[in-house]
Amino acid sequence: MRWKGRRVSENLEDRRGGGGARAGGISILGLIVAFIAWKFFGVDPQMAYQATKQVTSAGQGQQGAAPQNLSPEQKEVAAFVGTVLADTEDTWSQIFQQQGAQYKPPKLVMFSGVDRSACGTAESAMGPFYCPADQTVYIDTSFFKAMRQQMDISGEQNQTELAAKDAAGDFAQAYVIAHEVGHHVQNLLGISAQVQKARQQSSQAQGNQLSVRLELQADCLAGVWANRTQQRTQFLEQGDIEEAMDAAHKIGDDYLQRKAQGQVVPDSFTHGTSAQRMQWFQTGLKSGNVNECDTFSG
Numbered sequence: 146m147r148w149k150g151r152r153v154s155e156n157l158e159d160r161r162g163g164g165g166a167r168a169g170g171i172s173i174l175g176l177i178v179a180f181i182a183w184k185f186f187g188v189d190p191q192m193a194y195q196a197t198k199q200v201t202s203a204g205q206g207q208q209g210a211a212p213q214n215l216s217p218e219q220k221e222v223a224a225f226v227g228t229v230l231a232d233t234e235d236t237w238s239q240i241f242q243q244q245g246a247q248y249k250p251p252k253l254v255m256f257s258g259v260d261r262s263a264c265g266t267a268e269s270a271m272g273p274f275y276c277p278a279d280q281t282v283y284i285d286t287s288f289f290k291a292m293r294q295q296m297d298i299s300g301e302q303n304q305t306e307l308a309a310k311d312a313a314g315d316f317a318q319a320y321v322i323a324h325e326v327g328h329h330v331q332n333l334l335g336i337s338a339q340v341q342k343a344r345q346q347s348s349q350a351q352g353n354q355l356s357v358r359l360e361l362q363a364d365c366l367a368g369v370w371a372n373r374t375q376q377r378t379q380f381l382e383q384g385d386i387e388e389a390m391d392a393a394h395k396i397g398d399d400y401l402q403r404k405a406q407g408q409v410v411p412d413s414f415t416h417g418t419s420a421q422r423m424q425w426f427q428t429g430l431k432s433g434n435v436n437e438c439d440t441f442s443g
Contacts, residue, residue, distance in 0.1 A: 157230055159255050162215065226255060226322065256283065269288070273285075273288055277337055289321075327362070365429035366429060368432075371430050372429065373433055
C-alpha cells in the first residue's frame with residue numbers, strides 16, 4: 146500500500162505514552178481559579194467555571210496531540226493512521242457532496258492501554274471502536290501488532306519474509322480504520338439510531354442479527370472507501386486486497402468462536418461470518434457505490 150507523502154488528517158489525536166487528553170472533568174487547580182475569579186473579581190461563578198474548564202481542556206488537548214518520547218516506529222504509525230484518516234475524509238466528503246450533503250469527519254484517538262471515551266472506558270482488549278456520543282474512533286495501536294501476528298500463520302518464515310509481511314500488512318490495518326469510519330457514516334445517515342431503536346424492541350437473537358447487518362454494512366462502506374481512494378490515488382499494491390480478505394476472514398464470528406471455544410453459536414454472532422465479511426467488503430470494493438451496501442434487505 147502506497148501511503149507516504151499524502152495529506153495527514155488534523156482530526157487525529159495521539160494519547161499514547163500518558164499525558165493524553167481525557168474526557169470530561171476539571172482539575173482542582175481549575176476549581177480554585179474559578180473560585181478566586183468569583184470571590185475577588187465578581188465574575189459569575191458559572192461563567193468562571195466554564196471558562197476555566199475550556200482552558201483546562203485546551204491544555205489537555207495540546208498535551209494529547211503531541212506526546213513526548215515516541216519511538217520512530219510510533220511516529221510512523223501516527224503518520225500512517227493520519228494518512229488513512231485523511232483518505233477517508235477525502236472520499237466521504239466527495240460522496241456526500243455528490244448527494245448534496247456535507248460530510249462532518251470523525252476524530253480518531255490513538256491510545257495505549259486504557260483511555261476514556263464518551264461511551265465509557267476504552268481498553269486495549271476491546272479492539273478499535275467508534276463512539277457515536279463523541280463521534281470519535283478509538284484505537285489502541287497495539288491492536289495492529291496483534292493483527293499482524295494473527296496473520297502470520299506460518300512459524301517457518303525467515304526474518305526477511307516477516308519484515309516484508311509486516312510492511313505489507315498496512316492495507317489490512319487501513320481496512321480496520323475504514324470500517325470504523327464506516328460506522329461514523331452510518332451514524333451521520335441515521336442508520337445507527339434506527340438499528341439501535343429496532344434492537345430495543347427485539348429479542349437478543351434478533352438484536353444480534355441487526356448488529357451483524359450493521360457491521361457488514363460498515364465492511365461494505367470500507368470497500369467503497371478503498372474503491373474511491375484507488376481511483377484518486379492509485380494507492381493499492383499487489384497483495385493488498387488479499388491481505389484485507391485475510392483480515393476479514395480472521396475477524397469473522399465463526400472463525401473467532403471456533404478458535405476460542407471449539408464450536409460455533411450462530412445466534413450469538415454480532416459481526417458476521419468470515420464469508421459474509423469478505424463478501425461485503427468485496428461488494429463495496431468492486432462497486433464503489435454506497436447504494437450497493439444495503440445489508441438490511443432480504
